[in-house]
Amino acid sequence: MEHVKALAIKGAMTIVILYLVLGLGSGFHFEHTLFITLVLGAVSYLLGDLFILPKTNNITATLADLGVAFLTIWLMSLAMGTTADTAALAAFFAAAAMAAGEYIFHFYLIHKNLGFSNHRRLETRTE
DSSP, rough: OOOHHHHHHHHHHHHHHHHHIIHHHHOOHHHHHHHHHHHHHHEEEEEEHHHIHHHHHHHHHHHHHHHHHHHHHHHHHHTTTOOOHHHHHHHHHHHHHHHHHHHHHHHHHHHTTTOOOTTOOOOOOOO
């Protein structure tokens, strides 16, 4: 049930960011934005949140999510008939905004301990 809640949070974050950047900022149709949200949410949750984050750290997983978001948004935008320069620019800004959201979302996943039985908790150094 916790994964469903995490996916709902990620989905809400993703649709808001993509609608603001792609829909309002670049003129994408809402249906295209919704479709990109569904694909990006599934791919980035499986790859970045469940596979990379438990094995590495938040920064590495966030950078991976940045790359996945850029490629997914860019390729899907091109497939939907957006011009190459518009698709690349929209994908860049959307991926940057998504990476900021993912960085914060990863703290939620780590705090909830979703599949991170061997994951190191955030540690503070005392010297």
